[in-house]
Amino acid sequence: MSTAEIISYEPATGAELWRGNRGDVDEIVGRARRAWPAWAAQPLANRMELVRRFANEVRKESEKLATLIARETGKPLWESRTEVESVINKVEISIRAYAERTSQRKLDNALQGTAALRHKPHGVMAVLGPYNFPAHLPNGHIVPALIAGNAIVFKPSEKTPATGELLAQCFHRAGISAAVVQVLIGGPEEGQALVAHEGIDGVLFTGSAHAGIAINRKLAARPDKIVALEMGGNNPIVAWDTPKLTDAAALVVQSAFTTAGQRCTAGRRLIVKSSLYDALLAEVKRLADRIIVGAPFDEPAPFMGPVIDNQAADGLTESFLYLLSHGGKAIKHLLRPRDDLPFLSPAIIDVSRVKDRPDVELFGPMLQVVRVDDFDEAIAEANNTRFGLSASLIGGTPQEYNRFWANIRAGVINWNRPTNGASSAAPFGGVGLSGNHRPSAYYAADYCAYPVASNEMEQPRAMIGVGLREA
Numbered sequence: 001m002s003t004a005e006i007i008s009y010e011p012a013t014g015a016e017l018w019r020g021n022r023g024d025v026d027e028i029v030g031r032a033r034r035a036w037p038a039w040a041a042q043p044l045a046n047r048m049e050l051v052r053r054f055a056n057e058v059r060k061e062s063e064k065l066a067t068l069i070a071r072e073t074g075k076p077l078w079e080s081r082t083e084v085e086s087v088i089n090k091v092e093i094s095i096r097a098y099a100e101r102t103s104q105r106k107l108d109n110a111l112q113g114t115a116a117l118r119h120k121p122h123g124v125m126a127v128l129g130p131y132n133f134p135a136h137l138p139n140g141h142i143v144p145a146l147i148a149g150n151a152i153v154f155k156p157s158e159k160t161p162a163t164g165e166l167l168a169q170c171f172h173r174a175g176i177s178a179a180v181v182q183v184l185i186g187g188p189e190e191g192q193a194l195v196a197h198e199g200i201d202g203v204l205f206t207g208s209a210h211a212g213i214a215i216n217r218k219l220a221a222r223p224d225k226i227v228a229l230e231m232g233g234n235n236p237i238v239a240w241d242t243p244k245l246t247d248a249a250a251l252v253v254q255s256a257f258t259t260a261g262q263r264c265t266a267g268r269r270l271i272v273k274s275s276l277y278d279a280l281l282a283e284v285k286r287l288a289d290r291i292i293v294g295a296p297f298d299e300p301a302p303f304m305g306p307v308i309d310n311q312a313a314d315g316l317t318e319s320f321l322y323l324l325s326h327g328g329k330a331i332k333h334l335l336r337p338r339d340d341l342p343f344l345s346p347a348i349i350d351v352s353r354v355k356d357r358p359d360v361e362l363f364g365p366m367l368q369v370v371r372v373d374d375f376d377e378a379i380a381e382a383n384n385t386r387f388g389l390s391a392s393l394i395g396g397t398p399q400e401y402n403r404f405w406a407n408i409r410a411g412v413i414n415w416n417r418p419t420n421g422a423s424s425a426a427p428f429g430g431v432g433l434s435g436n437h438r439p440s441a442y443y444a445a446d447y448c449a450y451p452v453a454s455n456e457m458e459q460p461r462a463m464i465g466v467g468l469r470e471a
Contacts, residue, residue, distance in 0.1 A: 006185050008162050011074035011306040011342050012295040018072075018162035023184040029199040032124045032151040035179035040121050040149035048095050051143055053174035055091040058084065065166055069135060070296035072160045074305035074342070075259055077296050086136040086424065087167075093424050093442065094143045101445035102148070113457040119449035121149035122226055123201030126194045128215075130207045131308050132262040134160035135167050140424070141204035141228075142171075142181065144444035153200070155184040155191050157207075159308055195219065202226035204447070206264075206440075209361065209387070209433045216436065228438035228447040232264035232361045233389030233430060235419045236382035238404065239272045239280055240375065242395030249283035251394055252367070255418040257291060257346045260304040261365035264434075265390040265412065265420040268362060270369045271381045276395075277371050281348075284367075285332050288346045306342040307364050313342035316364040320347055323368070327353040334366060359385050375400060379407050389430035390419040411439060 008018040039047075058065065062084045069080040102119040109115040125145045129138030134156060142152050156164025164183055171181040184190055188211075195203050195215050202225055205215055212231035219225050237255055242248050255267030272280055294302030307313050313336060320334040334347035346365040351357055357368070372378045375396075382391055390412040393404045401415045411430035412422050422428050422441065429439025438447045 006158050006161055006187065008072055008160065009309070010071050011308055012071075014341060018165075020161060020165070020185050022186045022190060025184065025186075025190055025193040025197060028153055028182050028184050029124065029194070029197050031179045032153050032182055033199050035177055036121075036124055036151035039146075039151055039177070039180045042149070044147070044149075047147055047149065050174055050176050051091050051094070051146055054143075054171050054176065055088045057170040057173045058088050061166070061170060062088075065135065065163070065170075068166055069160075069163050070305075072163050073131060073134065073308065074296060076294075076298075076302050076305055078301055079259065080296070083133055083136045086133075087139045090136070090139055090143050090424055094147055094444065097442045098144065098147050098445045098449075101443065102449050102451075109455055113455060113461075116454040116456055118452050118454070119148070120452055121145075121449055123150060124199060125150045125152055125202045125204055125226075125448070126197075126200045127152055127154045128191055128194075128203065128205045128207060128211075129154065129156045129160075129164060131157040131159040132259060132264075134163040137206045138164065139167065140440055140444060141206070145204065145448045146171075146176065146181070148445065148448040150202075150448060151179070152181045153184055153194060154181065155186060155194055158187040161185050192218070200225065202228075202447070204228045204440075206230045208232060208363075212436075213433075226438075226447055226450075227436065228440065228444075229436045230264065230429060230440055231387075231434055232363070233387040233410075233434045234268045234359055234361050234385045235265060235387070235390040235392075235410075236269045236271055236385070236408075237267040237392045237394060237419060238378045238382055238396075239270060239276060239394045240378070240396040240400060241273065241276065244395075245279055245283045248280060248394045249287050251392070251416070251418050252280075252284050253287050253291070253346075255392065255420055256367040257288065257304055257365045258418075258420055260293075260307050260344070261346075262307060262363055263420045264361075265422060266363075267390075267392065267419040268366075268368060269382075269385075270367055271378050272369060272371055273378070274371050274373050281331060281369065285348060288332055288348060291346050293343055293345060304346070304365065307344060308342065310340070310342050312364065313344055316344060316362060316366060319358075319360075319362050320349065320366060322358075323349050323351055323354055327351070327355065328368075329353070331369065359387070361387065375403065379404065383407070383409055386433045387430065388432035389434035390414070390422070392417060392419045411435065 427443035428441035
């Protein structure tokens, strides 16, 4: 039985941070439906100006928002500040993307008429946000949807509602009606009711594959509702011939342990050429051993904070023990200094001899290692997943990268760069269980508006030249 309130706790301390009442889905969606026509009728230039004002409001609140993100997620303050910068930068990127992806066109048509292409908003969009980037990732849906002329019902993760509330307040202070951008506080029950609500025209989701599949199943019989799913990954890093082992190790550590491994693009599986294995793993372990794990405001600044809560820490601990008991070899053990707080050390485990390795997204600081002998085996191992979000090749020749790029099933494929840190100026999405071919970031405009083709003349003009009796 769910309680009437949602409470947010600081992962790093366990202290209560925020509490609020669950929202009424019918009331909120009804208010959005009433507000939407006036918002959609505004000139595009007006909507663009208002989202630019939103960016300025975030600038004014940047330190307050960064501090709140750090407290509510546990991530280091330096990383929370980069998230706030991403929120601000998203506005101009989205404006450029909308102009490019949904441009208007007019062509000459028969009988001196005109053929026109324009785009229209869907209506009221549900945005379901995750806890790992509680401002940046939902903002990546909200801003493009607003530019296109949609109204928004935003349900933040029940683990980060305070950040969602402050983000919405910045939209309201910018002059965007509180009925056009609304926050629905709640847990899974409210999320499910929102997705299924008749007043919702689309669902924009970032989160786990489990939840994304449930949304897809719920709306399978509703082709009238646009659904964009970004669902994470079991992302491979293939390490091949390279003399730059220190740099290679840094790329592996960045991929696996940034944000305590709580990124959908985090490197989960390191696939290493046998001849490179000992030297590279020694460097990776040496660097991982130096990682500072700490609270958001510690000095010196930590590289990573805790995972989101004790439940997540318990699940990761159980997963590590499962792999150990099924043939895994610990290179760096997963340690938990305190049972009452979700701090975890970065962990590395060789799973080359684990049969039937679970193809799941272990959302935390745990890197699995697989040893292979040739490049074809490496590509096959990298593709040995139902997911397909991000993949990186470290080392190798240009010819090997071309083979890698051509054969890897993923939406983000990198060479000598980490698996994470994707650019908002490019499309972002994956295949398989990572997405439903609705990439976000620069391509978010594609799912926020639909194209309308028109044949137009100022006066009616027509005749029927065949198949009629004589007058």
